[in-house]
Amino acid sequence: MQRLEYASPTEIEQHQVGRLRNLLNFLQQESVNAFYQEKLAGINPANLQSLADLPSLPLTLKAELVSQQSHYPPYGQNLSYAPECYTKLHQTSGTTGHPLKILDTAESWDWWARCWVEVFRAAGVTEKDRVFVAFSFGLFIGFWTAYEGAGKLGALVIPGGGMDTPQRLAAIFDHEATVICSTPSYALHMAEVAEQKKLDLASSKVRVLIHAGEPGASIPPVRRRIEEVWGATVHDHAGATEIGAYGFSCAAQVGLHVNESEFIVEVLERGSDQPVPPGEPGELVVTNLGRWGFPVIRYRTGDMVRLAKEPCTCGRTYKLLQGGVIGRVDNMVIVRGINIFPSAIEAIIREIIPQNEFRLIFSRVKGLDELEIEVEVAQDELDKLETLMALFRQRLALRVPVRAVEPGAFPRFQLKARRILDRRTSLA
Numbered sequence: 001m002q003r004l005e006y007a008s009p010t011e012i013e014q015h016q017v018g019r020l021r022n023l024l025n026f027l028q029q030e031s032v033n034a035f036y037q038e039k040l041a042g043i044n045p046a047n048l049q050s051l052a053d054l055p056s057l058p059l060t061l062k063a064e065l066v067s068q069q070s071h072y073p074p075y076g077q078n079l080s081y082a083p084e085c086y087t088k089l090h091q092t093s094g095t096t097g098h099p100l101k102i103l104d105t106a107e108s109w110d111w112w113a114r115c116w117v118e119v120f121r122a123a124g125v126t127e128k129d130r131v132f133v134a135f136s137f138g139l140f141i142g143f144w145t146a147y148e149g150a151g152k153l154g155a156l157v158i159p160g161g162g163m164d165t166p167q168r169l170a171a172i173f174d175h176e177a178t179v180i181c182s183t184p185s186y187a188l189h190m191a192e193v194a195e196q197k198k199l200d201l202a203s204s205k206v207r208v209l210i211h212a213g214e215p216g217a218s219i220p221p222v223r224r225r226i227e228e229v230w231g232a233t234v235h236d237h238a239g240a241t242e243i244g245a246y247g248f249s250c251a252a253q254v255g256l257h258v259n260e261s262e263f264i265v266e267v268l269e270r271g272s273d274q275p276v277p278p279g280e281p282g283e284l285v286v287t288n289l290g291r292w293g294f295p296v297i298r299y300r301t302g303d304m305v306r307l308a309k310e311p312c313t314c315g316r317t318y319k320l321l322q323g324g325v326i327g328r329v330d331n332m333v334i335v336r337g338i339n340i341f342p343s344a345i346e347a348i349i350r351e352i353i354p355q356n357e358f359r360l361i362f363s364r365v366k367g368l369d370e371l372e373i374e375v376e377v378a379q380d381e382l383d384k385l386e387t388l389m390a391l392f393r394q395r396l397a398l399r400v401p402v403r404a405v406e407p408g409a410f411p412r413f414q415l416k417a418r419r420i421l422d423r424r425t426s427l428a
């Protein structure tokens, strides 16, 4: 894998355009990939001279991949090789319904692992580390690829599947794990359980936590809380089953860099194909360059991001998504004209009540989005609700009802936390 993280943006672009042309030429060969052959009909890869020519390529929607699989079950036609060439099967988590089944060849799987090596490297993880993967190792790709990447890096990797939280904590101490891969919610849950069991996480050997699956690690109060209880540094990572492991955080901890040697990203207006300028929120669109067995070209991720206006202080030239993934396209609410992302609300809740669970309830009244918040608080902490409401007004100009519920009322999550109850009948 060619490393371009400190190359000039022009060099990165040349590399990306060259690799994209190779991919397009490959996909247009006869009987290679029926799905992209049809989508790319009439497109001449030689006309792709720079990234400014990207809009000449069609966008790929998740709904297309889903409909492919229902028309050509079970795997659809976005397969570039014969089925027997594939060695790995995974499935999306199905948070938005219709799980996608995705196959990888040995070569694509190796590419995933190499992308994860970059994530580990940026977090300062080396072959001397012991990486504990707090993950259930099922059909969801989740941290399978972190497991592979840690092995490729030369670290000792400890699978944390088939264990409950006390067993995982015991394993972390027993094996003297130095790195944890988990969702940020689960890192907080482990901290809660450790406290009940009188285990001092800060006295463990853990020095780095790498989080994915939710935005928490790029939300400063969430990150600080995890760093405090674990006595370790927190890093963010973003990836998706359909796309690959595309983002990582650096020492500056201000968001996610995109691994531009393997991915091309664009940020488009929500619901349109117009690009948005740096600093403005838009939908992340990704093209992967090294997963030829199951490629995606200009894939609308449904994730809302903001490109940083200034280069990162770490010196990398790779694009920076300021504040990481800031929300999902379909979970932004517009309450009385204000765009609200759940991550902004979480940041405020975590400042006041770091460890308690909460739930956001979206509803629609007379065609307008409404939001209510329920927070777990003990009887002697009820005054914190007032503080929360005041902060929502101050920081987000948002007046919303905040209700108390019994501590422990909401579920704890090992994978993606589901803290939103969406009662709107259609999307805004």
Ligand SMILES: [Zn+2]
Pocket: 250, 251, 252, 257, 312, 313, 314, 315, 316
């Ligand atoms: Zn950086």
